[in-house]
Amino acid sequence: MALELTAARPYPALLDLPWDVPLEEWPEEILAALPRGISRHVVRFVRLEGRVIAVKEIKADLARREYTMLRNLGRLGQPCVVPVGVVSGRTTAAGEPLDACLLTRHLQFSLPYRAMLSQTLRPDTADRLVDALAVLLVRLHLTGFWWGDVSLSNTLFKRNAGEFAAYLVDAETGELHDSLSDGQREHDLDIARVNIAGELMDLQAGGLIGEDVDPVDVSEQIMTRYRSLWEELTKRERFETGDRWRVEERIRRLNDLGFDVGELDITTDIGGTEIQIQPKVVDAGHHCRRLLRLTGLDVEDNQARRLLNDLDAYRAATDRQNDDEELVAYDWLTKIYEPITRTVPASMRAKLEPAEIFHEVLEHRWYMSERRGEDVTIEEAIVDYVATVLPDKPDEKAVVGVDTESIPVRARTD
Known part of the structure; x- marks a missing residue:
């Protein structure tokens, strides 16, 4: 059988990889030593034309299906890894058939949950990862995507101004529909609850989280967080026609959750005395789109929110509230952010990413000002931050780190 390559764009260097060798036996010199999560399949990272590509060994039909699914989710603007291609028709030098490989682009500055929790982080990190997963699940469900294997293991996490943003990694079991029934959504939630509890129990057995953490209680949080967010995004609201300001209030609440309202379904009763409002089309990214429009910076939404707050503070401090917003943003970018x-x-x-560093410098400036009892300039804060805080941070972009596959595992949940 001839080697077959399906790719969204040509990567000539792909042909140089040892496709006639089982992925588990690929030589170390061609691999990138990035932290790996738990997977039922063999996964390796390789450098390819200046990028890091994740290679997953999987049956050919599943590889093609997942490749197509990831491309469709990407077109819909969902947070997921970018598919690169599928390599099938692999055989050993002796002619023995080998599984196909799905290729995806590694998400820079992201880490699997096991690597996140192996670092010295805040005690509530597990809670925040579950929150991020709940937001991701709501986004996917609003698009009509049924995951079928919701877990921390099938997700990558990026820092997002003190919180985390979650990205789908494994779409092998997923299905894309026009919309999901309540039963389909609840099924995904139940899968998530069971998987998360098992994953946290594994971490406890490996000594990565303390005995004071209750894996079952933490896993139950995804149910509460998901349902409250889903209700805020989809519930119908009734109010008197004279209270139309509440339409704006509802939109602001959704914006504060990181969602932008694309369309509203507004209806009145026969007498015209009451209005019903329901967000009909919602999407995430309100803050990052505004920052991108003003400055060209493409960052996570919480990071964008923090940077926009600093931009607004700069505008007020320079008494330029009446100036053109784009001009003020350009001056802030060139005089504050970039320097x-x-x-x-x-x-x-x-x-860390530049936007995350800027966020941490703002936090550091606040703590310095609090200690001194007086304002500290951002220029002074960055000098102190680089000298006292940044050196102890792990390299989240570097191709070095803990291979989390080596951490003891009690029982795999996938």
Whole structure:
């Protein structure tokens, strides 16, 4: 059988990889030592034309199906890894058939949950990861995507201004529908609850989280978080026609959750005395789209919210509330944001994304000001941050780190 390559764009260097060798036996010199999560399949990372590509060994029909699903989710603007291609028709030098490989682009600055929890993080990190997964699940369900295997293992996490943003990694079992029934959504939630509890029990057995953490209680949080967010996004609301300001209030609440209202379904009763409002089309990214429009910075939504707050503070401090917003944003970008992020030495720039560093510098400035009882400039804060905080941060972009497959596992949930 001839080797067959299906790819969204040509990568000539793909042909140089040892496709006639089982993925588990690929030589270390061609691999990138990124942290890996638990997977039922063999997964390896390789450098390819300046990028890091994840290679997953899987049956050919499943690889093609997942490749197509990831492309469809990407077109719908959902947070997921970017598919690169599928390699099938693999055989060993002796002619023995090998499974196909699904290729996806590694998400920079992201980590699997086991690597996140192996670092020294806040005690509530597990709670925040579950919150991020709940937001991801709501987004996917609003699109009509039934996951079928919701878990922390099938998700990557990126820092997002002190919180985390979650990205779908494994779409092998997923199905895309026009919309989901309540039963389909509840099925995904039940799968998530069971899987998360099992994954946290594994971490406890490996000594990565304390005995004071109750895996069952933490896993139950995804049910509460998901349902409250789903209700806010989809519930119908009735009010008097004279209270039309509440339409704006509802939109603001959705924006504060990180969702933008694309369309509203507004109906009145026969007498015209009451109005019903329901967000008909919602999408995430309100803050990051505004920041992108103003500055060209493409960051996570919580990061965008924090940067926009600083931009607004800069506008007020310079008494430019009546100036054109785009001009003020350009001055903030060139006089504040870029000089601060460029202050970081080249040797430390792989530790965090520039937007995350800027967010942490703002936090650091606040703590410095609180200790001193007086305002500290951002220029002074970045110098102190680089000297005292950043050196101890792990390199989240670098191709080094803990291989989380080596952490003891009590029982796999997938």
